[in-house]
Amino acid sequence: MNWKHCVAPSLLTLSPYQAGLTKAQLKRKLGVEQVYKFASNESPLAISEQIKDALLSAQEEAHIYPDYQDLIAALAQHHGVSVEQVILGNGSIDVIELAFRLVGQPGKSLLCSEFGYSAYPLLAKASGLSVTKVSSSSSFGHQVEALLAAVDDTTAIVALDSPTNMSGDSLSVSQLEALISRLPEQVLVVLDQAYIEFVDGDLGRQTIELLHRHPNVLITRTFSKAYGLAGLRVGYGLADPQLIAWLQRLQRPFPVAGMAVAAALAALQDTEHHRRILDVVAREKLLMCQRLKQCGFEVQLGEGNFLLVDAQEQGEALYQSLLQAGFIVRALSGYQRPELLRISISGSEENLRLIQQIEQVCLTDTEVAL
Numbered sequence: 623m624n625w626k627h628c629v630a631p632s633l634l635t636l637s638p639y640q641a642g643l644t645k646a647q648l649k650r651k652l653g654v655e656q657v658y659k660f661a662s663n664e665s666p667l668a669i670s671e672q673i674k675d676a677l678l679s680a681q682e683e684a685h686i687y688p689d690y691q692d693l694i695a696a697l698a699q700h701h702g703v704s705v706e707q708v709i710l711g712n713g714s715i716d717v718i719e720l721a722f723r724l725v726g727q728p729g730k731s732l733l734c735s736e737f738g739y740s741a742y743p744l745l746a747k748a749s750g751l752s753v754t755k756v757s758s759s760s761s762f763g764h765q766v767e768a769l770l771a772a773v774d775d776t777t778a779i780v781a782l783d784s785p786t787n788m789s790g791d792s793l794s795v796s797q798l799e800a801l802i803s804r805l806p807e808q809v810l811v812v813l814d815q816a817y818i819e820f821v822d823g824d825l826g827r828q829t830i831e832l833l834h835r836h837p838n839v840l841i842t843r844t845f846s847k848a849y850g851l852a853g854l855r856v857g858y859g860l861a862d863p864q865l866i867a868w869l870q871r872l873q874r875p876f877p878v879a880g881m882a883v884a885a886a887l888a889a890l891q892d893t894e895h896h897r898r899i900l901d902v903v904a905r906e907k908l909l910m911c912q913r914l915k916q917c918g919f920e921v922q923l924g925e926g927n928f929l930l931v932d933a934q935e936q937g938e939a940l941y942q943s944l945l946q947a948g949f950i951v952r953a954l955s956g957y958q959r960p961e962l963l964r965i966s967i968s969g970s971e972e973n974l975r976l977i978q979q980i981e982q983v984c985l986t987d988t989e990v991a992l
């Protein structure tokens with residue numbers, strides 16, 4: 623059976639999303655017990671007691687379909703919007719995909735940046751959109767003018783990760799306003815704020831205000847990163863009620879598990895735990911940045927819970943030698959940038975082990991060079 627003859631032509635060039643290697647995969651491969659993961663920007667902390675309790679209580683209702691009203695109400699209150707402006711998803715990527723599917727049809731396109739989140743082109747093509755990429759800035763961020771210049775009659779949707787998944791570079795509110803106010807109003811703007819909670823200051827709240835002025839904006843957020851629930855898959859979208867209603871029409875029944883919903887509600891309420899995640903990341907990010915610079919690397923200190931390291935010609939070798947030692951970092955060879963490694967910020971002990979391993983590799987290299 624050759625499925626090539628059965629699938630839509632637009633799907634023929636798809637390749638699957640390259641997720642970071644999992645711990646279990648590397649353990650099996652190396653046959654070792656201990657591996658460390660710095661590849662997918664998860665939280666450095668395990669779930670709190672409060673979240674555990676919520677998961678345990680939710681077990682009692684595991685035999686019935688979940689109810690979403692409490693979490694939706696809590697999110698609406700948290701962000702100062704109405705419940706009609708909130709949609710839940712199986713991770714925020716689920717909500718992003720709904721938006722792509724909403725506007726996806728032959729002849730329409732997604733506009734994104736060269737170094738934008740790699741899942742966008744993939745999901746866009748699967749939704750029947752063609753993909754237009756514009757060049758990113760030298761810090762791997764979005765360029766407002768370049769994006770605007772690339773808009774044409776086919777443009778149905780613009781997807782922006784801000785802070786970006788690659789470098790943590792972030793657009794300011796005025797840059798976002800400049801972009802959105804000059805886009806045709808029928809172009810849907812997906813503003814993917816997976817890392818917004820890590821940004822110092824008021825940017826997160828200010829971007830929510832964009833929703834009052836722009837009914838074509840969908841903001842997506844997630845419990846996977848700064849709320850520490852990546853394994854449970856809960857995300858959400860915030861937008862004008864009409865846009866939310868359209869997205870709901872495309873949604874499959876019961877997209878998020880009840881236990882995940884209960885944990886998300888507890889995570890939203892456990893502000894201390896959330897604060898601890900932010901504090902650990904902020905502190906460790908600076909320390910890691912310093913140590914990596916001391917190794918001679920150029921490091922981009924973005925707004926996310928990760929660092930982008932330029933290891934130049936050592937990039938691939940460093941990635942491989944870390945892997946052999948049981949340390950999974952993210953290689954960016956998929957973006958044709960093998961010199962770049964993205965390192966998620968983990969807990970202080972794991973971070974120290976990684977740094978020591980990197981220093982060991984660099985030291986060996988120096989000795990060889992001598």
Ligand SMILES: *Cc1c(COP(=O)(O)O)cnc(C)c1O
Pocket residue numbers: 663712713714715716739783786787814816843844845846852855856857
């Ligand atoms: C991690 C990440 C996501 C995925 O989030 P989920 O809510 O876990 O689906 C989406 N966008 C960006 C930019 C990310 O880095």
